Amino acid sequence: MEFFIQQLLNGLTVGSVYSLVALGLTLVYGILHIPNFAHGALYMMGGYVTLTMMSKSGLPYWLAIVISMIVIGTLGVLLERLVFYPLRDAPPLHDKIAAIGILLFLEAFAQFVWGADYQTMPTPYGKVVNLFGLTLTAQRLLIITSTIAIMVLLYFFLKKTFIGATIIAMSQNREGANLVGININKVAMMTFMISGSLAALAASLASPINLVFPGMGHLVILKAFVIIILGGMGSVPGAIIGGYILGFSESLGATYISNDYKDIIAFVILVIILTIKPTGLFVRRGQS
């Protein structure tokens, strides 16, 4: 039983990272109406910026994360302005090609600047803590708590403030949002800012466990796609719950089936769910 709960905690950790990445992806999907293939590259860049801030500038972990979130958020805004905005009237395929182009560019850039090696990110939270008889590293505890804190903040922002609600409004009806006086350019920029920051946060939290390297975003972004397909494209609660479902499934699968197969689980779930409920799990009534 204790072992089982331990696995659940692991799932919660992994799921937190997935949810953060999927949240950013789903928010931007609502704005662009295409999946942003470059999102995994933003995640990767976030890992490197945090690492560089710590190793080169000697900043403490937390400050490095905050700076990384700002840098990657700004990078997201730049991508929106320089790449996606000029393509707003082009066919959707152009956005997709552009997103893949950004992905390739950023990976080549990272390899050029930081090299292809796997690098470790030090964390001040390496200690093992005891919690109700369970043992886990402080880093995992940090991942879980800060993710939940960010999600609560984001929920209040989107649900309870006018500015946050503009993101939801624009994703549901772009012209409708425009016609109530919302500046959709500002909303698009804000959404890319949030999306990039979330990716940087996720990478910075996960890197002390997972290492930093140019391809670190690949598997994460593939799984984030699975999550937002599961959760319903563009759905915020879907991205969160989907992230945790995948985290738990992987961690239990790794224990009870085989650790070698854990990365396949996401895709098996995808096939099963899409067979049973092709619209995704969390499509609400009234959605067109």
Next chain:
Amino acid sequence: MLELRNVSVQYGSFTAVQNVNIHVHEGEIVVLLGSNGAGKSTVFRTISGLNKLSKGEIVFKGNRIDRYSPDRIVQLGIVQCAEGRKLFSRMTVYENLLMGAYIHRKEKEKIKQSLNHVYELFPILKEKRNDLAGALSGGQQQMLAIGRALMSRPKLLLLDEPSIGLAPLIVEQMFQIIKQINKEGTTILLAEQNAHAALHIAHKGYVFENGTIAVQGTSQELFANDNVHKAYIGT
């Protein structure tokens, strides 16, 4: 108050609206008549800044607004209840109305007043305030769309076929409500297929044919015009 001067609008190489002149005075109800595809919605979209004009100018209270972005035009007080309603279908009725008051978001008291006013005009919206907009019937969605537009307290309200999809009895009510909104001080530009009812409440009208204005005049003149009568009013 609003003036369109020689306005032409194109979709690609297709000219949907050509050399149109429209004049709306403060306090009026002005109706645009015309059959499907005549260009009414295109004119509305252009006034709201969703489409750009290819020729001419649009002047509101002395300022040219034809290069303004849609959100800026809303801030000036020109608000459109558009064709297709354009609601936020996965938000509740209440949230939709709240978003309508986006430009007044800092003024909580004002929002409350507008909300009560809209609930008075459309009691069904109050009843359904916690339902998702997408779960309303077509007619209720139409009321919500008008309600949402009113939440921004427009000076000039553009209504694109507000009677579409409404039961005959409700159409009559809808036109009474439009008249009431106008009496309360909002100038109204209305596009309608339902010429009879529209001309009854309007001060003047323009008849569109293939993107140009074929006839214009006061409501009485249009009622009396044989061609208009035959084409748009029937018996």
